[in-house]
Amino acid sequence: MTGAMATVGPSIGGVRLNNPLILAPMAGVTDQAFRVLCKEQGAALLVTEMISDRAFLYENAHTSTIVAFTPAERPIAAQLAGVEPETMAAAAAKLEREVAPDIIDINMGCPAPKIVKNHEGCSLMRDVPLAAAIVRAIASAVSVPVTVKTRKGWSEDQVNAVELAQAVVEAGAAGITVHGRVRGQYYSGVADWNIIRKVREALPSSVPVIGNGDVRDPESALRLMSETGCDAVMIGRAAMGNPWIFSRCLAAWRGEPVPPEATLAERVAMAGRHLDLLIALKGERTAVLEMRRHAPWYIHGFRGAAHVRALLVLATSPAELKATLSDFLHRS
DSSP states (O other): OOGGGOSSOOEETTEEOSSSEEEOOOTTTOSHHHHHHHHHTTOSBEEOOOEEHHHHHTTOHHHHHHTOOOGGGOSEEEEEEOSOHHHHHHHHHHHHHHTOOSEEEEEEOOOOHHHHTTTOGGGGGGOHHHHHHHHHHHHHHOSSOEEEEEEEEEETTEEOHHHHHHHHHHTTOSEEEEEEEEGGGTTOSOOOHHHHHHHHHHSOTTSOEEEESOOOSHHHHHHHHHHHOOSEEEEOGGGTTOTHHHHHHHHHHHTOOOOOOOOHHHHHHHHHHHHHHHHHHHOHHHHHHHHHHHHHHHTTTSTTHHHHHHHHTTOOSHHHHHHHHHHHHHHO
């Protein structure tokens, strides 16, 4: 598939996307402030950070903040993690009732030790019947489409993305995202796009398959779609400090000239806007603490950035963060 061959993105259970570019859920990254920036750059679908079914059911304040969004962010998926069909269904129903996301996504791909030790996330790939039962319970409890995010498999000896995909679709999933790495790889090594192709070939064409892993630029985004036949591309780490990746990939997909990489001046300006959005959402103290993580990503790759990163992580106020970035810009 090339940029000149399509004018709209896939439909996920009736939720039509205007292009095939999706922002991946990333803990500590894809909060409302960052999602807004990616939406403005062309992301067709946003996904919240992962939330625990039990935490949401028990009205954990932090969890409720994670899934809050504005109308401008639609269409948006809320991602849910858990292991018990009954509590997952109850949390999904509460999400639909109180938050009203367009899609509910089930995390079956997170490799983090604290997640898999509870038999959640990627651990569910080791129990396909349970994974299917969770999807079936949620699909029966909500009226919005249910999707699943998964991986190649638990290990190279347990590659079962195709089996899992077929089971969850049979149970009611309206779409599936496949990350081309096994759990033990985390985010290292090379993603196996061939498994994405196999999942696409194994499922009905009416069920969109979203490819994930090693999309770093417009060229790799289009190549992933071309080589696997996947219906959409989910972009994660490459978007950190770089929301422009969506506008650049969108231009390539449309067959238009691809805009150049953002300049340092543009990156510093965007980092300042990101900080302002965080302040409006979370207050100055929390915004500064969180921006210490985001700001270095905006200047990554520029000469002298390592020294500036060390200063950014010590900043104690919005003014100090912005001044540090401004000094770097004017000295470069």
